[in-house]
Amino acid sequence: MTFQFNSLQEMWAMAGHGPYVWTAVLVSVAVLCWLLAKPIMQHRQALKSIARNLQRDGGQLDKEQPKKKNQSTPVSEDNK
Amino acid sequence: MASGRSWNWFHRMGSPRWFYETTGRWLPWLWVLTLALMITGLVWGLAFAPQDAKQGNSFRIIYLHVPASFLALAGYYIMAIAGAVGLIWKMKLSYMVMKSAAPIGAALTFLALFTGAVWGKPTWGTYWVWDARITSMLILLFLYLGVLALQYAFHSREAGNKASAILALVGTVNIPIIYKSVDWWYTLHQPATIKLTSAPSMHPDMFQPLLVMILALYSFYALALILFTRAEILQRESKTGWVRELAQQAHPAQSAGVTK
Amino acid sequence: MPILWHNVPRKNNQIAEKSLPTESLLTVDELAYERDDCNVFNPINLVVEAGDILQIEGANGAGKTTLMRLLTSALQQTSGSIAYQGQSIAQCRYEYLADILYIGHQSGTKMGLSPAENLRWMSPASTSKADITHALENLGLAGYTDVPCYSLSAGQHRRVALARLATSQAKIWYLDEPFTAIDKQGVKAIEKQLQNHAEQGGAVVLSTHQDLALDTVRKYSIEAHADRGALQ
Amino acid sequence: MPILWHNVPRKNNQIAEKSLPTESLLTVDELAYERDDCNVFNPINLVVEAGDILQIEGANGAGKTTLMRLLTSALQQTSGSIAYQGQSIAQCRYEYLADILYIGHQSGTKMGLSPAENLRWMSPASTSKADITHALENLGLAGYTDVPCYSLSAGQHRRVALARLATSQAKIWYLDEPFTAIDKQGVKAIEKQLQNHAEQGGAVVLSTHQDLALDTVRKYSIEAHADRGALQ
Amino acid sequence: MMGASGGFSAYVRRDLLLAYRRRGEAASPIIFFLLVSTLIPLGVSPDSARLAELAPGIIWVMALLATLLSTESLFASDYQDGSLEQMLITPQLLVLPVLGKVTAHWLVTGLPLTLVSPVIGVMLSLPTAGTVPMMASLALGTACLSLIGAVGAALTVSLRKGGLLLSVLVIPLYMPVIIFGSASVQSAIDGLNWFGPLAVLGAMLSAAIVLCPLAIAGALRLVSNN
Amino acid sequence: MMGASGGFSAYVRRDLLLAYRRRGEAASPIIFFLLVSTLIPLGVSPDSARLAELAPGIIWVMALLATLLSTESLFASDYQDGSLEQMLITPQLLVLPVLGKVTAHWLVTGLPLTLVSPVIGVMLSLPTAGTVPMMASLALGTACLSLIGAVGAALTVSLRKGGLLLSVLVIPLYMPVIIFGSASVQSAIDGLNWFGPLAVLGAMLSAAIVLCPLAIAGALRLVSNN
Numbered sequence A: 001m002t003f004q005f006n007s008l009q010e011m012w013a014m015a016g017h018g019p020y021v022w023t024a025v026l027v028s029v030a031v032l033c034w035l036l037a038k039p040i041m042q043h044r045q046a047l048k049s050i051a052r053n054l055q056r057d058g059g060q061l062d063k064e065q066p067k068k069k070n071q072s073t074p075v076s077e078d079n080k
Numbered sequence B: 001m002a003s004g005r006s007w008n009w010f011h012r013m014g015s016p017r018w019f020y021e022t023t024g025r026w027l028p029w030l031w032v033l034t035l036a037l038m039i040t041g042l043v044w045g046l047a048f049a050p051q052d053a054k055q056g057n058s059f060r061i062i063y064l065h066v067p068a069s070f071l072a073l074a075g076y077y078i079m080a081i082a083g084a085v086g087l088i089w090k091m092k093l094s095y096m097v098m099k100s101a102a103p104i105g106a107a108l109t110f111l112a113l114f115t116g117a118v119w120g121k122p123t124w125g126t127y128w129v130w131d132a133r134i135t136s137m138l139i140l141l142f143l144y145l146g147v148l149a150l151q152y153a154f155h156s157r158e159a160g161n162k163a164s165a166i167l168a169l170v171g172t173v174n175i176p177i178i179y180k181s182v183d184w185w186y187t188l189h190q191p192a193t194i195k196l197t198s199a200p201s202m203h204p205d206m207f208q209p210l211l212v213m214i215l216a217l218y219s220f221y222a223l224a225l226i227l228f229t230r231a232e233i234l235q236r237e238s239k240t241g242w243v244r245e246l247a248q249q250a251h252p253a254q255s256a257g258v259t260k
Numbered sequence C, D: 001m002p003i004l005w006h007n008v009p010r011k012n013n014q015i016a017e018k019s020l021p022t023e024s025l026l027t028v029d030e031l032a033y034e035r036d037d038c039n040v041f042n043p044i045n046l047v048v049e050a051g052d053i054l055q056i057e058g059a060n061g062a063g064k065t066t067l068m069r070l071l072t073s074a075l076q077q078t079s080g081s082i083a084y085q086g087q088s089i090a091q092c093r094y095e096y097l098a099d100i101l102y103i104g105h106q107s108g109t110k111m112g113l114s115p116a117e118n119l120r121w122m123s124p125a126s127t128s129k130a131d132i133t134h135a136l137e138n139l140g141l142a143g144y145t146d147v148p149c150y151s152l153s154a155g156q157h158r159r160v161a162l163a164r165l166a167t168s169q170a171k172i173w174y175l176d177e178p179f180t181a182i183d184k185q186g187v188k189a190i191e192k193q194l195q196n197h198a199e200q201g202g203a204v205v206l207s208t209h210q211d212l213a214l215d216t217v218r219k220y221s222i223e224a225h226a227d228r229g230a231l232q
Numbered sequence E, F: 001m002m003g004a005s006g007g008f009s010a011y012v013r014r015d016l017l018l019a020y021r022r023r024g025e026a027a028s029p030i031i032f033f034l035l036v037s038t039l040i041p042l043g044v045s046p047d048s049a050r051l052a053e054l055a056p057g058i059i060w061v062m063a064l065l066a067t068l069l070s071t072e073s074l075f076a077s078d079y080q081d082g083s084l085e086q087m088l089i090t091p092q093l094l095v096l097p098v099l100g101k102v103t104a105h106w107l108v109t110g111l112p113l114t115l116v117s118p119v120i121g122v123m124l125s126l127p128t129a130g131t132v133p134m135m136a137s138l139a140l141g142t143a144c145l146s147l148i149g150a151v152g153a154a155l156t157v158s159l160r161k162g163g164l165l166l167s168v169l170v171i172p173l174y175m176p177v178i179i180f181g182s183a184s185v186q187s188a189i190d191g192l193n194w195f196g197p198l199a200v201l202g203a204m205l206s207a208a209i210v211l212c213p214l215a216i217a218g219a220l221r222l223v224s225n226n
C-alpha cells in the first residue's frame, strides 16, 4: 500500500479530476455530518424544553404521578 | 400460556424506554466504530488505493457512491418493515424508527445520485443519463420524499405515522416492479452503451477500501438511526416520569431556579 | 381484514357475556380514547336499553362527537368495551352496523343530488318511492324533493339528512346535534319522531345543547379528561 | 369598479335622505330579492337604531340568510333600498363595510391556522396580541389558542369565529345563527356580549331559532314569498 | 342500515349518477387530454415526423395526468360532506364500496380516455399500427392508474388540500404502468410483438385489483379518522 | 372591519403563512415538476439527443401543468370556509386582496419552479445556452400563468369540484404564454435573438397585471351572487 500522490497539492488536483472528487467528498461529508448533528440538536432541545416545562410546573419531579394535572400556566412566563 | 412468556422480549423491545437505555449503552462503541471505519476507508480510498486504468482518479468517487447506494436501498426496506410492524402490532417504537429512517434514507439516496452525477461528468461527459439503475434510484428518492411529505402533512402524529407506513408498504411492493420495469425499459429503448459495472472483477487493492467504506456506512446508518430515534423518543415521551427525570438531570439549574 | 385494522378489545368478553341476562341493547364499559397519547374523556360507563332516549351532555369539546364515533365504530377505542346485546361490537360488527343509524355534524348528503335521490341512496333498499316522498314531505320539504341540495337553506339541508329517520329500520339512532339550524316546528316534529321510535322499542342516543321537550329523556354528562388540561 | 359590478339601486335616494332627521343606523325599504325570477321573501321594511338587538325570525328557508347577505352587500337586491345613516349603502359602500361585522353559517376561519392566527387575521390591525388572547380565553379557548383549527370540536370552531366580536370595532353586527353548536354557558357569554354592544350604542342583527334570554330583543318575522309556494 | 347501498354496485351507480349530474365536469378528463395534447406541438414542434416518434410517450403521459387530476376528488367530497364516515360504518366489507367507487371512477375517466385516444393519435400522427395496442394498453393501464391513484387519494383525504401532494405520492408508483403502456405501443409501431408488455400490464392490473382495495380501505380507516 | 387585513400585503402574508403551515404541500409544485419531467424520458425515449430537442417545450408544458394544478385551490378553500364571503365585504377595492392572493401563489409556485428549472434542464439535456433564457422566461411566464389561472379559479370556485373544468377553461388562455416562453428558449439554443419573445412575455405580463385582477374580482362577485 503506497501513497498514490507525490504531494498534497497533487492529491488536491487529482490530475484534473480534483474538482469532481472533492465536491463529491465534501458534499458527502457535509450530508453525513448533518445526519448526525440534526438528531443531536433535537435531543438537546427536547431535554431543554422538558426541563423548562417542569420548571414552569413548579420544579417538582413527581415520579408517582407522571401525568400530574397542570393548571394552565400562562405561556408568557417561560422565556427566562 | 407458554407463548405468553416467549413474547415478552418482543414487548420489552417495544418499550421506548428499554430502547433508549439499551442503545445509550451501545452508542459510545458505535461512534468509535463508525469514525474509525469511515476515516480508514476514506483515507485508504482517496490516497492509497491505486488509480483506475481507464477512469483515472475520478474513480475514487466509488468509495462514497457505492456504499451510499447500498444503504439507500436497504434503508427503504428497513423503513417499510418498521412501518409494517407498527401497523400490525401497533408498536409506537416501531413508528418512531420508521419516521427516523425516512430522512436518513432520503439523504443517502440524494448522495448516491449526487456522487453518481458528479462522477458521470468526467467519465461519460454528462451529469445525467437515463440509465435503468439511475432512473430507479431517482424514483426511490421520490418515494422517500413522498413518505416524508406525508409524515409532515398531518398535524396529528398518529395519522402521519399510519399514513406514511401504508405508503411505505405500498412502495415496497412497487420497488421490485419499478426496478424490473425500468431495467426492461432501458434494454428495450437503447442498447447498453454505458455499463455501471465497468470492471466485473475489481482489483483487491481497490476492493478492500470499498469494503471498509461499505461497513463504515452500515455502521453510520445504525448510528444515525439510533440518534434520530432517541431524539424522537424524548419528544414523544416527554410526559413520562423517566424522561422528566432525564431532563432534570441534564438541566438541574433550570429546574432548581424555581424554588428561589 | 377487519382483524388487521381493528383492535380486538383487550378485555375478554366474559364480562359482556355475564351481562347477557339483563339484555341491554348497548353496554359501554370503561370506554376510553386517546388522541396523540392523551385521553379525551374520563372512562365512560353507560347502558342503553330498548325504549331509552339518552341525551349526551357536555361542554364544547368535552368529547360528545368523539363518543358518538366510538359507539358507531368509526373510531377505535384505546381501551374499554362496547357490547351490543351482550356481544362485543368487534365480534358482531356487521349485525351491529346493520342495526344502527348515525347522523353526525356532517350529514352525508351529496350537494349535487336532490333530496329524493339522497334519501333513496341512504335508505334501505326496500324503501319505496312513496315512502321517500312521504318522509321528505313530513319534514316540510314538499316541493323541494327534486331540486339539487346546494340550493337549499342550511335548515332544509339538515332536514334532508333527518328524513332518514323515517325510512330507517335501525334499532339504535345516534344523532349528533340533530337540531342544528332547524326551526322550532321542525324540532318538535323530530322530537316526536324520537319518542315514537323509543316507544316502539328502539333507542336514541343524541347530543344536543338544547333542552328537549320530552320527559322520558335520560341524561349522561361527559367530562373532558384531566390530562387534556395538562397538555395545553 | 364598484359601479361596474353592482346594480345601483333603482329607487333614487330621496327617500333615504328624507329619513335622515330620524338618524336611524339602518333603514331597509321595500327590499326584495329574486332568485331565478322568483321572489324569495315578501318585501322587507325595517329600521335598526343604535342600541337595537334585532332577531330575524322565520321558518327554515324563509330567507334569513338571504336577507343577511343582502344587508352586508354580499348579494345585490332586485329592488328596494338599504340606507346606512340615511345614505344608500351603494353610495357609501366602504364606510359602511368598515362599520359592519358579518358572521355567517360558514365562519371564515381557516382550518390550517390556529385560533390566534385566525383571529389576528380577522381583527382590525390595531388589535394587540393580548387582546386576541384575551378574546379567545373569554370564550373558553384558553389552551387551544395555538393548535390548528381542524383539531377543534364543532363548538370550539364556532367559538373562534365568535371571538371576533370582542376585537371588532364595527357598529353593526350581523350574526347568522351564531349559537350553532355552542353550549349553554357559551350562549350566555355571547348574549352578554351582544347586550354590552347594544348598550354602548352598537346594533345587532341576528337570526337564530333559539329564544334569547335578553329582554331588550326586538323581533322581525320574515316570510317566504307567496310565489315560492306557487312554484313548487 | 344502508341496505344494498353499502355494496359494490350501489356505489358504482351513485357515483355514476353524480358524474352524470355534473356532465360538464365529467367530460373534462377527455378535454384535458385533448387540450394538453395540443400544447405539445405548440411547445415542441409541429413537424409530423417528429411528433410521430413522440406520440406513444406523449399520449401515455397525458392519459396519466388526466387520470391523476381526476383522482384527487375521488374521496375528497365524500370526506367533506360526511358520506365517507357513513361508508366506514356500512355493514359490509369496506373493500366493496371502495372497489365500487374506483370502478365508477374508471368508467368516467379511463374508459372515455381510451375511446377518444384514436383521435389524439391522429392529431399527433401516430402510425396506424399503434392504434389498437394503444387502446388496449390504455384500457388496462388506466384501470391500474385509477386503483393506484385511489390509494394516494385515500391517504391524503383528510388533508383537505392535497392535489399536488397526491401527485407526489402517486406518480412514482405510476412509473411501471407508463413504461409498459408506451412500450406496447412502441413495439407495435416498430413491428415487434406487443402482447408481451400488454400481458405485463394485465398482470399488474390483477395484482392491483387484489392489493389496492386493501390499502385503500386501510388508509381510509386509519387516516381519515383524525 | 377587517382593518389592514383587507389589503394587499395582509393577504400575501396570510397565504404565505398558510403555505408555510403546509410545507410538505408547498414543496409539491417543485416535486411535481421534477416528477413529471422524469415521466417524459420514461414514456418517450431516454436518448439524450432526442431529449435535448424536446427539452424547451417539455419544460414549459410541465411548468404550465404544475402552476395549473396549484391554481385550483387558490379560492376553493376560501369559498368553502366562508372567507371568500368575508373578502367580498372588506372595505377596500376587491382587486387588492385578489392581487395579494395571486402574488402569494406565484411566490410559492412560479418562483420556486423557476429556481429549480436548471436541474431539470440538466436532466433533459437542455443545451447550456438555454438555461438563462429558460429561467427568465419562466419567471415572467409563470406570473402570467398565475394571473390567468386565477381568473379560471374564480369562475369555477362555486362549482365545488372544478379541478378539470378549470384546466379546460384556462389552458386555451395559456397557449400564447407557452408559445412565446418556449420560443425564447429555443431561439437562445439556436443562437438567435431571444429577447424578442421575452419582451412579448413581459408585455403580456403587464397587461395581465392590469386586466386579470379586474376579471377575477368581477368573477368572484358574480359567482357569489347566487
Ligand code: HEM
Residues within 6 Å of the ligand: B062, B065, B066, B069, B070, B073, B112, B113, B114, B115, B116, B117, B119, B120, B121, B123, B127, B133, B134, B135, B137, B138, B196, B197, B198
Ligand atoms: C446519478 C448517477 C448514478 C446513480 C443514481 C447511480 C446509482 C447506483 C446504484 C443504485 C448503485 C448500487 C447498485 C446495487 O446496490 O447493486 C450503483 C453502483 C455502482 N455505480 Fe452508480 N450510479 C450513478 C452514476 C455512476 C457513474 C457515473 C459510475 C461510474 C462510471 C457509476 C459506477 C458504479 C459502480 C462501479 C457501482 C458498483 C458496482 C455494482 O454494484 O454494480 N455510477 N450506482
Ligand SMILES: Nc1ncnc2c1ncn2[C@@H]1O[C@H](COP(=O)(O)OP(=O)(O)OP(=O)(O)O)[C@@H](O)[C@H]1O
Residues within 6 Å of the ligand: C150, C151, C152, C153, C154, C155, C156, C181, C183, D035, D040, D058, D059, D060, D061, D062, D063, D064, D065, D066, D067, F226
Ligand atoms: N344558492 C341557492 N340557489 C338557489 N336557491 C337557494 C340558494 N340558497 C338558498 N336558496 C333558497 O332560498 C330560500 C331562502 O334561503 P335562506 O338560506 O335565505 O333561508 P334561511 O331563512 O336562512 O333558512 P335556514 O333557517 O334554514 O337557514 C330557500 O327556500 C332556499 O331553498
Ligand SMILES: Nc1ncnc2c1ncn2[C@@H]1O[C@H](COP(=O)(O)OP(=O)(O)OP(=O)(O)O)[C@@H](O)[C@H]1O
Residues within 6 Å of the ligand: B156, C035, C040, C058, C059, C060, C061, C062, C063, C064, C065, C066, C067, D150, D151, D152, D153, D154, D155, D156, D181, D183, E225, E226
Ligand atoms: N381531529 C382532531 N384532532 C385532534 N383533536 C381533536 C380532533 N377532533 C376533536 N379534537 C379534540 O377532542 C376534543 C373532543 O372533541 P369533540 O368533537 O368530541 O367534542 P364535542 O363534545 O363534540 O364538542 P362540541 O359540542 O363542540 O361539538 C376537543 O377538545 C377537540 O379539541
Ligand SMILES: [Mg+2]
Residues within 6 Å of the ligand: C064, C065, C066, C105, C176, D153, D154, D155
Ligand atoms: Mg361535537
Ligand SMILES: [Mg+2]
Residues within 6 Å of the ligand: C153, C154, C155, D064, D065, D066, D105, D176
Ligand atoms: Mg340560514
